[in-house]
Amino acid sequence: MSPAPATPTVVTLETRSADETRSLAAALAAVARPGDRIALSGPLGAGKTQFAKGFARGLDITDVVNSPSFTLMAEYHGRLPLFHQDLYRLAGSADAIDGGLLDERQDEGVTLAEWAERLAPALDPERLSVLIDVTGEETRRIRLTAPSRRLDRYVDAAARWHPARVTP
Secondary structure (H helix, E strand, C coil), rough: CCCCCCCEEEEEEEEECHHHHHHHHHHHCCCCCCCCCEEEEECCCCCCHHHHHHHHHHCCCCCCCCCCCCEEEEEEECCCCCCEECCCCCCCCCHHCCCCCCCCHHCCCCEECCHHHHCCHCCCCCCCCEEEEEECCEEEEEEEEECCCCHHHHHHHHHHCCHHHEEE
């Protein structure tokens, strides 16, 4: 008999500005480890790239981070390498594989994928899911889902970032 799958750990919180979204992401980057994968989802303009900018800052990356829409993936060097992907233009998982967006180099750093819903979860089951919902002109509801205990450190870091902003 195989063990039951782990119950995902979830935390939901609110940010009130792009600066706060970047601050939250920087706090999460503080617990990042080689091989981690972060899946960002949310509508156009939700703040996925702002999250990426903050995460990069938290990895001590000094380069300007922009959405890699036309290159599909940008690589940055800091405390850990950051592989910043934008999957918006992909039709599906086959495009990601054919485009070389999944390779062994990513085991050395953190891969952060915008529009991650375009990549089948089966190809990347151990990813931290970050869903950003627009709740106002500047406010965002951000839900982090860790599929295994290995990634619970992100949920814990988010809850510590601003405990008053954690919502049920």
